[in-house]
Amino acid sequence: MTATAATALRTRHLLSIDDINEAEIALVLDTAVAMKEVGARSIKKVPALRGRTVVNLFFEPSTRTRLSFELAEKRLSADTMGMTTAGSSVVKGETLIDTAKTLEAMSPDMIVVRHASSGAAHLLSRVCRSSIINAGDGTHEHPTQALLDAFTIRERKGRLAGLRVAIVGDLLHSRVLRSNALLLTKMGASVVACGPATLIPLGLDRLGVTSTTSMDEACEGADVVMMLRVQHERMHGLFLPSVREYFTLFGLNAERLKRAKTDAIVMHPGPMNRGVEIASDVADGSQSVILDQVANGVAVRMAVLYLLAGESKENE
């Protein structure tokens, strides 16, 4: 790992946090600072990606990630087009590769993809000429979410190294956990992952994080408490007995938050289930940075798009 400052990304795609090193992560975050400033202007637009085409390919329902990417692309003056599964050729039985190749025949520069299958972005990166940005693949990764989370933490804490970050919830099915665990440990933070034993993946420790089933233990001395969404379908049957018991054991309420540092921040990638994983007074309280995450998402995605576009320009 290089300690010197990066001036560009070596990768053409952003599929996983594994694709970028410490210096490159810092470059993205630093670039996002400037991008955030663009969003504060009265005319929120720069010509950086003028003439470039970005395709937003969303095979899964998504509101915030899709809109965040769209806004980021527009603020960079890129031409964008979007496709969601409803009404598309996918419902007619077209394969992912065929869909991507069809869109690619229109010569886009970048494809932002969200898909229910882990590895879908990798698959596209093998068959497409465009830069692929993973906007969430199955239960694998969601790298721009981890970057915007890191940006938000750094903005509040001034650093990432040395922080204690608790990530709580459905660890087994969370792509947010995987990307965050890789990024935060790379940047020198320590991560404790907490969730019910039925939702802790076998071999989680190999991600460089410690795991616990005690919410109190996870919150103890934390600088950051990051709550993960628990899908409703996990709430019945074999993973969890009930919402009621889940909130009792793993929900973040004001009492539990007291175990964290007094200046600890509370995060959630959204969408939240109030009263399931997080109490409303905490979600809306002074320690919550949940809406900052949304705002920062645009700036961080602008940075990623800008840096990857610079890379593809050099390859021409």
Next chain:
Amino acid sequence: MKVLLKNGRVIDPAAGRDGQFDVLIEHGRIAKIGKSLAADGARVVEVPAGFIVAPGLIDMHVHLREPGQEHKETIETGSRSAVTGGFTAVACMPNTLPVNDQAGITQFILKRAAEVNLARVYPIGAVSIGSNGEQLTEIGDLRAAGCVAITDDGKPVNTALLMRRALEYASMFKMPVIEHCEDPSLKADGCAHEGPVAAMLGLKGIPAVAESIMAERDISLAEMTGGHVHIAHMSVRQSLRAVRDGKSRGVNVTCEVAPHHFTLTDEAIKGYDTNTKMNPPLREEADRAALIEGLRDGSIDVIATDHAPHHADEKALEFDRAPFGIVGLETAIPLCVAKLIQPGIIGWPRLIELLSAAPARILNVPGGTIVEGGPADITIIAPDAPVTIRAAELVSKSKNTPFDGWTLTGAAAATIVGGRTVFVNRSVTGADRFEERA
């Protein structure tokens, strides 16, 4: 037509033979085996130095896909793939469309195999009608039609009761029940070995115990009934322990492993190449090492490939949506050489036991040995021949292999079935002398 194979290293573990011998083939049978046999009008083929004359290899676990999925493989292309890989016989799984659950389908398979006339094809019948796990097939009728074993492969025998009845009933015909060990509730929609790699990749896991729980159930039932259970494509150390325990108690249990399970681990699935997706999945290093040890110490009876052809279009999908399975017939010999012979785990006699004598014994079919009067099914192996696996050049109709581009050693130089040379490997120096001449 008489042929005399002169001075080959004949390795026949069933006969306890390993040395330089001459083998005289006449009328499709082994006429004589001995030192310095007289040509006596036979065409003399001097076996190149270093080549091995082995009883024909038998792959007891292949999917020929015909009838019903001829876009993946046919009895013709699968048979051609078999002899190219050095197999003189294959046993084909019943999960065709329709399922081989009645004599008419068995007869169709045998008719096609006879027309193709390359490898011997031994059909395996279904345990239950449609492999649906409810009603026993007419196992006696399947046996009479030519089935050599029964299985619901592709899935496990549905219930413990059905397995009990299958073991009891099949024992009347001295047929093994081959089991695809997998607890369906534990496997669920998993697509990779449950462990750190799947956790990192975000792939749903198939736990090791999904296999071993079923193996333990079946071994207990074999113990109770006295029937013969054969554990197919065993992949985890927990199952191997169950097999060892069963054998030590005298249970009639045998097992097989596939070359990919002792060659690769779940590390290979990083990158989401769907040609690394098979069922059971590639397991972790401790399992791979345990299988190697089981092959060495004799706990594992057979190496079978689980040859599972799939069309390229079917594999060009997201990892979790692609079908399980890889082709194996044409890569078995070099993988065995690389992982078992070259590191000194086992010697050639043991390998030939695993690939020929043991499957012949388990399925109770001819071959597996080179004896006077026996069928002249012989595989000539060039153990030192360099080979580079090229997916595009596989003879199988499907090219789904994770070993594309691997440079290895060891190949079938020639494959002889019933005294007829059905395959000569033109890329092996010296193999051309096995070519039949008019």
